[in-house]
Amino acid sequence: MSVLVFVENWDGKFKKATFEMVSYASIVAEMSNSNVVALSIGNVENAELEKLGKFGATKVVSVTNDKLNFLDNQAYTSVIAQVAEKENAEVVILSNNNTGKALAPRLSVRLKAGIGSGVNHLPLSITPFVVQKRAYSGNAFANLLIKTPVKILTLAQNSFEIKENGSSTLIENFNADLGEGVVKTVVKDVQKQTGKILLTDADVVVSGGRGMKSPDNWAPLVEFAELLGAATACSRPVSDEGWRPHEEHTGQTGKIIAPNLYFAIGISGATQHLAGVSSSKYIVAVNTDKDAPIFSAAQYGIVGDASKVLPKLVEAVKEMKAK
Amino acid sequence: MKVLVCISNVPDTTTKVRFIDDNRKLDTTGIQWVINPWDELSLTRALELKDVASNGIEKVTVAHVGSVAAEPVIRKALAIGADDAIRVNAEASDAYFVASQLAEVIKQNPYDIIMCGIESSDHNGSTVGGMLAELLGIPSVSAVSSLSIENGTFVLTREIDGGKENVQVPAPFVAVVQKGIAKEPRIAAMRGIMMARTKPIAVVEPAAIEAYTEVMGYEMPKPRAACKFVDAENAGQLIALLQNEAKVL
Ligand SMILES: Cc1cc2nc3c(=O)[nH]c(=O)nc-3n(C[C@H](O)[C@H](O)[C@H](O)COP(=O)(O)OP(=O)(O)OC[C@H]3O[C@@H](n4cnc5c(N)ncnc54)[C@H](O)[C@@H]3O)c2cc1C
Ligand SMILES: Nc1ncnc2c1ncn2[C@@H]1O[C@H](COP(=O)(O)O)[C@@H](O)[C@H]1O
Numbered sequence: 001m002s003v004l005v006f007v008e009n010w011d012g013k014f015k016k017a018t019f020e021m022v023s024y025a026s027i028v029a030e031m032s033n034s035n036v037v038a039l040s041i042g043n044v045e046n047a048e049l050e051k052l053g054k055f056g057a058t059k060v061v062s063v064t065n066d067k068l069n070f071l072d073n074q075a076y077t078s079v080i081a082q083v084a085e086k087e088n089a090e091v092v093i094l095s096n097n098n099t100g101k102a103l104a105p106r107l108s109v110r111l112k113a114g115i116g117s118g119v120n121h122l123p124l125s126i127t128p129f130v131v132q133k134r135a136y137s138g139n140a141f142a143n144l145l146i147k148t149p150v151k152i153l154t155l156a157q158n159s160f161e162i163k164e165n166g167s168s169t170l171i172e173n174f175n176a177d178l179g180e181g182v183v184k185t186v187v188k189d190v191q192k193q194t195g196k197i198l199l200t201d202a203d204v205v206v207s208g209g210r211g212m213k214s215p216d217n218w219a220p221l222v223e224f225a226e227l228l229g230a231a232t233a234c235s236r237p238v239s240d241e242g243w244r245p246h247e248e249h250t251g252q253t254g255k256i257i258a259p260n261l262y263f264a265i266g267i268s269g270a271t272q273h274l275a276g277v278s279s280s281k282y283i284v285a286v287n288t289d290k291d292a293p294i295f296s297a298a299q300y301g302i303v304g305d306a307s308k309v310l311p312k313l314v315e316a317v318k319e320m321k322a323k
Numbered sequence: 324m325k326v327l328v329c330i331s332n333v334p335d336t337t338t339k340v341r342f343i344d345d346n347r348k349l350d351t352t353g354i355q356w357v358i359n360p361w362d363e364l365s366l367t368r369a370l371e372l373k374d375v376a377s378n379g380i381e382k383v384t385v386a387h388v389g390s391v392a393a394e395p396v397i398r399k400a401l402a403i404g405a406d407d408a409i410r411v412n413a414e415a416s417d418a419y420f421v422a423s424q425l426a427e428v429i430k431q432n433p434y435d436i437i438m439c440g441i442e443s444s445d446h447n448g449s450t451v452g453g454m455l456a457e458l459l460g461i462p463s464v465s466a467v468s469s470l471s472i473e474n475g476t477f478v479l480t481r482e483i484d485g486g487k488e489n490v491q492v493p494a495p496f497v498a499v500v501q502k503g504i505a506k507e508p509r510i511a512a513m514r515g516i517m518m519a520r521t522k523p524i525a526v527v528e529p530a531a532i533e534a535y536t537e538v539m540g541y542e543m544p545k546p547r548a549a550c551k552f553v554d555a556e557n558a559g560q561l562i563a564l565l566q567n568e569a570k571v572l
Contacts, residue, residue: 010484010485070488071483072462073453073456073462073463073464073465074462074463077457096449097484098465098466098481098482098483098484099483099484101441101449101453101465101466101499102453102463102464102465102466102499103453104450104453105418105422105449105450105451105452105453105454105457106453106454106456106457106463108419108450108453108454108457108535109419109422109454109457109458110457112535113535114417114419114535114536115418115448115450115535115536116536117447117448117449117450118447118449130539132542133447134447135445135446135447135538135541136334136338136340136349136444136445136447137336137444137445137447138544139338139339139340139543139544140340140342140541140542140543140544141541141542141543141544142446142538142540142541143538143539143540143541143542144536144537144538144539145536145537145538145539146535146536147534147535147536147537148535154449184462184492184493184496185462185464185490185491185492186490186491186492187488187489187490188478188488188489188490188491189488189489190483190486190487190488190489191486191487191488192485192486193485193486198484198485200484203571204571204572228572246502246503249502252336252360252444253360253361253502254502260571261565261569261571261572270337271336271337272336272337275336275444278544281571282565282569282571284561284565285550295550296547296550297547298547298550299547299548299550299551299569300550300551300552300553300561300564300565300569301550301551301552301553302552302553302554302555302558302561303552303555304555304558305555308555308558309555309558312557312558312559313558313559313561313562315559316558316559316560316561316562316563317562319559319562320562320563320566320572
C-alpha cells in the first residue's frame, strides 16, 4: 500500500506547494500505515528529487519522456495510473492547481476512485475515508465520504504546513508505457509570466478594488506589495474595466487563493469576492465605509481613504525593514 | 458540427446557504436558481461560434442532470439561444454519477465540442468535465480561456500556473472553461423567451450508476474573530500588529 503524490516541477525545480503536498501525504500515510511515493514527470535532477525525501517521500518514481514535455491530459493520466497501480496506491494526491484539476478527474475514472477536491485539512477519518472540502463557494464545508477502494485528493495550495520529517529517499526511473497517438494536445506556443510573484503561490497578497478610484492610483499599492514580497490582485470590476490584468482577478469567477495575509484595499467584500479569498489566514481591510461587509470578514481594519492610508503603510514597512 | 454545453443549476451566488435534515441537505426555501456562471459563459461562446456561418455549427444543445425543478433554468438556456435541451431525470448525487449520465447521453448521440465549466458554484468539484472526457475516451483541455475555430481546426488557450498556452486538439473533445471564454453572458431577448417555449427538452431516464462519494453533512465556516481597528491617522501601527501580534510579516 502507498500514498502516491504527483509532484510537478517548474523548469526542473519544485515549489513550496510541492513540499506542502509531500508533507501532507506523509501524515496521511502515517494515518493509514503506509508509505509515501512521489511521482515526478519531466527532467528533474536527482539533487532536486532527493529534497522530497526530507518531507517524507520514501521513494521517488521519475518518469522522463519527450512525449510528456507538455501537459496532455490523457498521456499524463495514463502515466499516473500506471504508477498508482504499480505502487498499489490507496490514496493519490495532486495539487488543486490547474494541472491537478485537469488530471484528477480523468484519473478518478481510470482508477475507479472517488475524488475529494480542494481539501485543506487532513482526512477526518481513514476508515471510513472522510475529507472536508469547500462547498457553496466557501459559504460551507462538506464532509465527503469517499466510498471507493482508491481515493484521490487535490490539495488546496497554502493549506498545510511544510514539515521536515524524513531523510533519504530512493530514486527509481520508470519507463511508462505510452503507445502511439496517445498525445493529442499540440501546444503551439507558451506565454510565461516572468519576474512576478504568482498570485497562487504568494504568502502575502495586496488587492485593490473600485475604491482605488482610477488605474492611475495603483503605484503605492504596487510599491507596498513589492516591499512585502507580495503578489498583487484585484476585484472583478477592476479587471473588467481593464485597470489591472485579468490574471489578478480574485473571487468566485477569478482565482481562489489562500495566502497567509490578504490586504483588501477599497474592496466592498461582496460574497462573490469573498468566495475567492475567505480561506486567507488573515484579511486586512482598508475602506472609507465602516459598514462595508469586508470588515466582517477581516481581522484587522482601517476606516479611511486608500490614497491616504497606503503611503502610511509604505512608510511603516520601510521602517520595519530598516530595523 | 454539434456542440453540447453541460449546465448545472446553482443557487444565486449571493444566497446565504442554510442546511436541513441534520445538516445533510441544502434548505432550498426561497432560493433563486441560476445557470452556473461558467456554464452561462460556455453557452454564450458556443452561440457566438454558431453565429459565424463558416464555423459550420448546426446546433447547440444544453444538457443537465437533475430533477424537473431545473426546467426553468433549462428554459432560460433555451431563451438565451440554445437550440434544444436534454435533461437526465435524476438527482445529481455526485460528480461521477453526473459525468456517467452525460457520457451515456453523448454515446447515444455524439457531439464534436463538449463544454463544461471549471467549477460549479455549489459543489465546487472541478471534476465533471474531466471525468466526462475520460469516460468518452476523448481529449480534454482544462482552464480554457478562449476557444476558436480557425480553418476547421480548434484553437484553445489554456491557463497554466504562471502563464498561458495555445493548444490544438482534434474533435471530439471536452473544453473545461474558465474566465475569458466569453466576455459577458448573453441575455435572453423577448423573442428568445417566446421561442424557448416551443423548443424541445428531451427527458431521458438515468442509467444505473453507483456514485463514488456521498456528502455526510455540511458545516458552516467558523465565525472569524471580530475586526480590530487601527486609526487611519496612525495606519502604520497596523504593520507592527501584523508583525508582532498576527506574526504574518
Ligand atoms: C455571478 C457573479 C460572479 C462574480 N464574481 C466576482 C469575483 O469573482 N470577484 C469579484 O471581486 N467580484 C465578483 N462579482 C462582483 C461582485 O458582486 C461585486 O460587484 C464586486 O466584488 C465589487 O467590487 P469592488 O468591491 O471593487 O467595488 P465596489 O463594490 O464598488 O466597492 C468599492 C469599495 O471601495 C470603498 N471605497 C470607496 N472609496 C474609497 C477610498 N477612497 N478608499 C478606500 N475605500 C474606498 C467603498 O466604500 C466600497 O466598499 C461577481 C458578481 C456576480 C453576479
Ligand atoms: N448536474 C449537472 N448537469 C449537467 N452538467 C453539470 C452538472 N453538474 C456539473 N455539471 C458540469 O460540470 C461543470 C463542473 O462542475 P463540478 O465538477 O461540480 O465543479 C459545471 O460547470 C457543468 O458544466
